[in-house]
Amino acid sequence: MGLYYIEAEQNILGSILLDPSMITYSNDVNFCADDFFVPKHAIIYKFMKKLSDANQAIDPITLTSELEKAGMLEKVGGTAYLSSITTIIASPDNILYHMKIVKDFAVKRNIRDSLSQMLKNIQTMDSKEMIKFSDDLKSTLLDTGNVEDLFVDASTISFENQNTGGIQTGFTVIDASTGGGLNFGTLSILTGNPGSGKSTFLNQILANAISLGFNAFLYSGELTYQMMLEWFCKTVANPEHLGIYTNNFGKYVKVTNDGFGLIQNWIKNKLFIYSKEARADEINLTNVIEYLAIRKNVKLFVLDNLMTLECSGSDKYEKQIIAVKALKNLAKKYALVVILVAHSNKSSLLNRESHVFEISGASEIPNLADYVFKASRETDKPITNINILKNRITGMIPQKLALSFDNKRKRFFTKGEHELKRDYGYTPTWEQSSFC
Numbered sequence: 001m002g003l004y005y006i007e008a009e010q011n012i013l014g015s016i017l018l019d020p021s022m023i024t025y026s027n028d029v030n031f032c033a034d035d036f037f038v039p040k041h042a043i044i045y046k047f048m049k050k051l052s053d054a055n056q057a058i059d060p061i062t063l064t065s066e067l068e069k070a071g072m073l074e075k076v077g078g079t080a081y082l083s084s085i086t087t088i089i090a091s092p093d094n095i096l097y098h099m100k101i102v103k104d105f106a107v108k109r110n111i112r113d114s115l116s117q118m119l120k121n122i123q124t125m126d127s128k129e130m131i132k133f134s135d136d137l138k139s140t141l142l143d144t145g146n147v148e149d150l151f152v153d154a155s156t157i158s159f160e161n162q163n164t165g166g167i168q169t170g171f172t173v174i175d176a177s178t179g180g181g182l183n184f185g186t187l188s189i190l191t192g193n194p195g196s197g198k199s200t201f202l203n204q205i206l207a208n209a210i211s212l213g214f215n216a217f218l219y220s221g222e223l224t225y226q227m228m229l230e231w232f233c234k235t236v237a238n239p240e241h242l243g244i245y246t247n248n249f250g251k252y253v254k255v256t257n258d259g260f261g262l263i264q265n266w267i268k269n270k271l272f273i274y275s276k277e278a279r280a281d282e283i284n285l286t287n288v289i290e291y292l293a294i295r296k297n298v299k300l301f302v303l304d305n306l307m308t309l310e311c312s313g314s315d316k317y318e319k320q321i322i323a324v325k326a327l328k329n330l331a332k333k334y335a336l337v338v339i340l341v342a343h344s345n346k347s348s349l350l351n352r353e354s355h356v357f358e359i360s361g362a363s364e365i366p367n368l369a370d371y372v373f374k375a376s377r378e379t380d381k382p383i384t385n386i387n388i389l390k391n392r393i394t395g396m397i398p399q400k401l402a403l404s405f406d407n408k409r410k411r412f413f414t415k416g417e418h419e420l421k422r423d424y425g426y427t428p429t430w431e432q433s434s435f436c
């Protein structure tokens with residue numbers, strides 16, 4: 001295939017003839033007459049531009065008359081060709097797309113020509129000439145307009161439809177210090193020693209988000225579907241749906257079948273769980289997160305935990321950085337709340353003050369996070385303390401949040417016990433109309 005696209009060139013000219021305002025799109029991609037491959041297209045465009053610059057109408061009559069005056073009408077194929085190009089276009093709305101294609105080919109032709117010229121002269125070129133050549137090549141590439149897709153003019157950013165605010169965790173101290181919940185577009189790291197209560201704490205955050213109307217996603221690298229669901233349901237269930245059962249080892253508490261059914265109904269199309277068949281690499285995770293964010297309006301993503309992700313990268317640290325960067329970018333791009341669990345390293349076991357660098361793994365991880373939380377369990381009491389180690393959004397680092405643990409309900413609660421009494425709202429409320 002040659003480095004040109006005739007139909008795209010005709011489409012540009014035809015679109016301008018149908019809607020002259022379309023010519024202004026050329027400014028967006030530095031488009032000019034020399035970008036056309038077909039010489040007669042370059043001539044037609046030059047005359048269109050001339051009319052536009054003189055604030056004159058661009059239509060088949062004015063264009064024909066200008067070309068005729070300049071003795072160019074026959075050269076461009078006459079009136080027959082001008083009228084033919086308006087009939088082949090699908091829609092003038094695609095002009096920008098076609099300008100980009102035609103521009104891209106023009107740049108490639110320029111590079112090809114420069115390279116073949118250079119190859120002819122390479123034996124006699126000195127280093128200064130070679131540097132100049134590579135500079136010229138770079139400036140040709142910058143001219144493609146592709147670089148312009150990589151930044152935006154700050155004044156064009158609209159505040160409307162932007163997701164401001166965040167998702168409340170349901171724990172007052174955390175919600176107050178984060179300015180009303182974990183902000184959209186942020187990545188949180190939850191660290192802590194094994195068994196310190198991270199998954200339990202996250203189950204409550206997931207349940208709270210769903211009760212507030214946010215859809216959620218959970219990846220657990222360690223638990224089976226059944227364990228994940230059983231724990232989640234136990235955290236969510238109200239006392240009337242918790243039954244006491246007996247087995248050979250004694251009594252235990254479980255969610256009743258009724259309760260389980262109601263919770264299953266409540267989370268339908270709201271809570272999504274990563275398939276245990278899927279490899280947890282950055283490609284699969286990115287695809288799943290993008291799909292759920294766009295198609296299912298999922299806002300909260302919980303990934304438990306970093307060590308079980310299988311991202312690419314030459315060593316364990318590079319793999320982690322790739323994973324964390326991918327998650328951070330997705331959080332920003334789709335205004336999501338992403339929470340990633342990462343274990344603590346050995347230094348956290350020493351009796352020292354907590355700090356962000358006790359996250360196990362690459363030291364860049366806390367720098368990428370917007371919030372860092374640490375869960376630590378008290379040895380002789382059923383209490384887990386949550387410390388905010390980093391809070392990029394409001395900067396508030398309050399005293400630790402002491403959470404008591406209720407084993408029957410698998411819930412943490414604070415002094416006033418409101419978290420323990422909390423009804424997440426999974427039981428349907430009947431409306432008057434239901435009985436008619």
Ligand SMILES: Nc1ncnc2c1ncn2[C@@H]1O[C@H](COP(=O)(O)OP(=O)(O)OP(=O)(O)O)[C@@H](O)[C@H]1O
Pocket residue numbers: 192193194195196197198199200201377378381382383384404405410
């Ligand atoms: N403060 C606490 N007091 C008593 N039991 C607790 C406390 N926190 C959690 N548990 C219990 O300890 C077990 C481990 O809790 P959980 O899975 O939430 O911890 P984790 O930090 O996620 O662990 P891991 O790092 O192994 O995933 C669970 O059975 C949970 O019910």
